[in-house]
Amino acid sequence: MSETDQQLVAAARNGDRAALEKLLRNHEGAVFRFGMKMCREQEDAKDVLQETLLAAARTLPEFRGASSVSTWLYTIARSFCIKKRRTSKFAPEQVHSLDADPEAVAAVRDQRRGPEEAFAGRQLREALDAAIGALEPMYREVLVLRDVEGLSAPEVAEVLGISVEAVKSRLHRARVAVREQLAPVLEPTDAAGTPAPAPEGCRDVVAMFSRRLEGEIDEAACAELQEHLERCDACRGRCEALRQTLATCRQLGAAPVPAPVERSVREALRRFLASERA
Template sequence: MTEQQEQKWISAAQKGDQDAFEALVRLYEKRVFALTSRMCRNSEDAAEAAQEAFLAAWQGLPFFRGDASFSTWLYRLASNACVDLLRREGRHQAAAGPSLDDEELNLDVPDQAPGPHEAAERRELKEQIEAGLQALSPDHRQVLVLRELHQLSYDEIAETLDLDLGTVKSRINRGRKQLRNFLLQNGNFSPLSSSKETGREG
């Protein structure tokens, strides 16, 4: 699928072409659901948030001016739908205090042919990371999912969520601190000063 084809679908969908919009949904539904699955507590909520995001996209397409890419705009709608759902149902927890720590968490566990014992440990770690993400407030979970799991830069997150860059950095720092504390309390994470990475910001 070329960028030119995507633009044709967008232009047609803006004029009310439902087939063109369905093509955009098929193009992005897996990525949107991957995002909402990380932010919501269960698959039903994730599916509901994804559906709300695409509904908002359909309703908002006539006003989409292309200042940001369509994917960035759709990510924003999906993220906001998740936050709205979590807040509406009152299932988020209060955020912890601020932190200036900017240590990388390396949430993507490598897949280099592990042995059975190592594979089990990695599965356990991934499960603990998922549980830790669910323990965060929606705002902090939102930025961490986009940064660590979808590999967006700070600037891209700021654009996606329509936030100041400083707010993005602050939320990521606080979210990392909370998640790291969660993993430490569950005995599945050891803070290593050598694990800090450079050059990934922005």
């Protein structure tokens, strides 16, 4: 835990209500964003945030600090997200696969307004959000936790209850799938708006580049990849598109909680804490 979280946890355990509220407030944005990415509807994400904070307030005495507060909260939030996906009126009737989804690809194409605006503006973020939403939940949660919220691979593994190797395997597949969906925005296209296919023998280069970003390939393999990118314009463009995708993911991780949601959830938390003291 960070020093600030340690201090707030200690104070909250000693009955400091203000410390508990501040601790949860410091992490509410991350929990809400996770709920939005996993449930896809603001009302569901608000419920996930509220239920997570109330559960954390109830169970704080059981939290021993073996993991970070954020990891603990994500674990709680994930359980509520799973329940929401099963019961919500907003739940999709079918789950998208890792294969390119035609409607999502069309939505990405529709967002394009020109290279400069697409790379820097709201259109790219909206297209990325649609591409993330097209992933199966098991891949979506890994990408959101690692690339949007910035958890380490071991922290993601702890939240999901899987191995670090499984986290990285899902992460690379998710990154490749999202980059493919964003290709109409991020890469040169033909007259029909279709990106050029990967050159023969280059189909695994983007996945290898993702592994390089995670420090998973040795120095020799890294040098070989770099040499290939220097002589292959197509692969260099595809890997640059992945880099741009990940940079935009980090921008999504800065989105605040909408003010009405924040007010509603904080009021519910205050009512709960007041009832606990009564």
